[in-house]
Amino acid sequence: MSNQSCVRLFQELRKLKEKALRYSYLTRFIPTRLQVKFDPALGSLCTPLRRQWNNTLHSTSLSLIRILTEHCDVCLNSFNRDISYLEAELRSICSSARFEQFNSEIDAGLTKLEYVLISRRNGKIGRLVFKQQHHRRRRFKRNVPTEAEPSAPQSTVINLSPCTLSDAENDLLSKRLNFCPTPPTVNQAELSQDLTDYYRRIRLREFFLDSSPMDPEPFYCKSKWVPPKNRVPSLETYVQVVSSQINSNDHSTHRTHDNLPREEREALKTLRARKDIIIKPADKGSAVVVMGRQQYIDEAMRQLNNQTNYKPLDTDPTGTLSKEIQQTLDEMHDRDNLSKKAHKFLSLVDCRTARFYLLPKIHKPDNPGRPIISGNGSPTENISLFVDSFLKPLMPQIPSYIHDTPDFLRKIAGIQKQVPNTAIIGTFDVTSLYTNISQDEGIAACSSALAKSGHTSPPI
Incomplete structure (x- = not known):
């Protein structure tokens, strides 16, 4: 057949x-x-x-x-x-x-x-x-006596810098770093682009309404194709009405409600102009940490100068790595190990060097920083997503895997009869766990897990 x-x-x-x-x-x-x-x-x-x-x-x-x-x-x-x-x-x-x-x-x-x-x-x-x-x-919550003094709320702003923050600056930072202040004016370019994207989405939904569902490839570059207009008159009428109503509003004279008090708005301008402090989220918890710039740089250099985990380079290897990765991707595509869409998704365009930054660990003495490598736009960004899609499903099969706290409690309850009453539960912490993992041993462990799972394509 x-x-x-x-x-x-x-x-x-x-x-x-x-x-x-x-x-x-x-x-x-x-x-x-x-x-x-x-x-x-x-x-x-x-x-x-x-x-x-x-x-x-x-x-x-x-x-x-x-x-x-x-x-x-x-x-x-x-x-x-x-x-x-x-x-x-x-x-x-x-x-x-x-x-x-x-x-x-x-x-x-x-x-x-x-x-x-x-x-x-x-x-x-x-x-x-x-x-x-x-x-x-x-x-079973007990009422607190009225004469008892209420406990002071835990501060969400931790100031590790030698500078003193004003009350308005503290109040502003206590709103957390994901708080979005109201913009003073409407950005016409962004509004126009948002409307264009919205009209494209609803036209795409209408265009593929009667199409049978397909299983898309997990890795592909997003299409910028726009469906033809005037297919459905009622839809085009709706688009025209929305555009007309938005364009008829005079956004330059329309005053938006400010979601920040005047003092905090001034504090926002002051904090943005300051060059002597660094503001970061805490490594654990939801606190906002303020560090002195020199203090932040000293902690970063302390970790980077550890040549056991880091190696100083004379030149930026991003260009060389990009060429080697692209050559490997082309060879895998020629051997039919990568589809055309996956090859296009993984191919490199305008790569930049990955960024190194720290998240302060306020729960540890001396507040060391957790090193983070931001790979956005780097040569290995999309490759990391590609490899992670094959490794992530294997994680629950590891005997030591714990999904979250409820999963841990269920596993503890399952072995309760096997643990003697005199046993004591203990924990331990590994200093700089990820930076101390050998790359060769990590690759070997991942390859072994993929091989045991029956992985065939692309080849390990």
Whole structure:
């Protein structure tokens, strides 16, 4: 049979296996929306009626859960039969090597999907646990006596610099670094570009409304194609009305409401003009840290002068690295290890050197800085995303993997009977963990994990 038939069967088999995996996770974690909650419009109910009412709601919820579980089991049995039939048909019309390649691609996709489902499930369980704990704290919260002095709120601004901040500057920084002050005037160029992008999005939605869903490649350069206009008269009328209303407003005379008091607005101008301080978010927590510029530079040089982890260079190697990376990408594309879209996405354009900066660790003595390398625009930015897409699904398979705090608590509860009563839980910290990891050993560990997972393309 033709190659199109093989691809069609492969796509049907992949979608069916993904659907079966979703149904299997649905039976493991029943949605909380199936818990029926309804109160009659009779005011407060007496205790016997309330008890009888709640028991009825509970039994109804269990019945709905039982119906959903039975339906999922029936669907899973049907899916398994269809999967066996499609696998047999696909095996009969393609070679063994092609069949194994299809199976490897399906398994890789199922691994990624399973990682997403596990993350969602852990997130739901974490939110449920938090809601129950929050409800318990509210239920048993004791009232603080009125004569007791209220405790002072924890400061969100940590000033490590020798300079003194004014009250207005402290109040401004306490709004955190993601606070967005109201701009004094409307930027007409940005407004026009935003409207153009919005009109393009709604025209794209209309243009592909009747198209069948496709599985896009995970790595591709965003298209700038604009659909043709005047396809739907009502849509074009809406675009004209919105444009007319916005253009009819005189933004130069329209006064916007300022979300900062006058003192804090002046403090914003003062802080932006100062060259003797550095303002950074804390490494942990939500505090804003103010450091002296020279203090920040000294800490950075202290870490960079450690030639065990860093090596000084005479010239910037960005250009040389860019050429070597591009040559490797071209060779992988020529060997069909990279698709055309992935090759275009990973190809380098106008690269710059990665940036080094520090986040102060206010929870440690002497407030050392955590080194961060910002790779935005660097030669390895998109390559990091590409490699991470293959490594991220492997993380939950590591025995020491912990997703979050609720996941840790569940694992501790699971081994509670294996731990003697005299055991003491301890923790330890590794100084400069990532900078001390050998690159050769890290690459070898990643290659071994990919090989065990059955990864085939692109080659390791």
